[in-house]
Amino acid sequence: MTNDDALAERIRPILSRRKGFSEKKMFGGVCFLINGNMCVGTWKGSLIVRLDRKQHDETLARPHTKPANITGRVMKGWALVEPSGIESDDDLKTWVRRAANFAASLPVKRRRLSGR
Numbered sequence: 490m491t492n493d494d495a496l497a498e499r500i501r502p503i504l505s506r507r508k509g510f511s512e513k514k515m516f517g518g519v520c521f522l523i524n525g526n527m528c529v530g531t532w533k534g535s536l537i538v539r540l541d542r543k544q545h546d547e548t549l550a551r552p553h554t555k556p557a558n559i560t561g562r563v564m565k566g567w568a569l570v571e572p573s574g575i576e577s578d579d580d581l582k583t584w585v586r587r588a589a590n591f592a593a594s595l596p597v598k599r600r601r602l603s604g605r
Contacts, residue, residue, distance in 0.1 A: 492534035525598025
């Protein structure tokens, strides 16, 4: 089992009972979505979280966080939480719930039907 798989196994029970929960493979890891909006994911053993862009600098000031730069440029409103910042289940739950609450505040994304 990879670090990303192990992390996904820890995330799943935190989110699986939420309304609108889904998951899919993206960015070489697993992404978890609420109402079609990505909230967290796994990436090279770290947790990638989506939070309010207005709180980007505040989020990055927290311990064990760094800018999300998985595409070659920093994605504002996203952060990577290093493994040391999510070692405890309480720390992981705090990050996941915070990101899930933000994703739930966004408009629901409807899936597009192919051919349309």
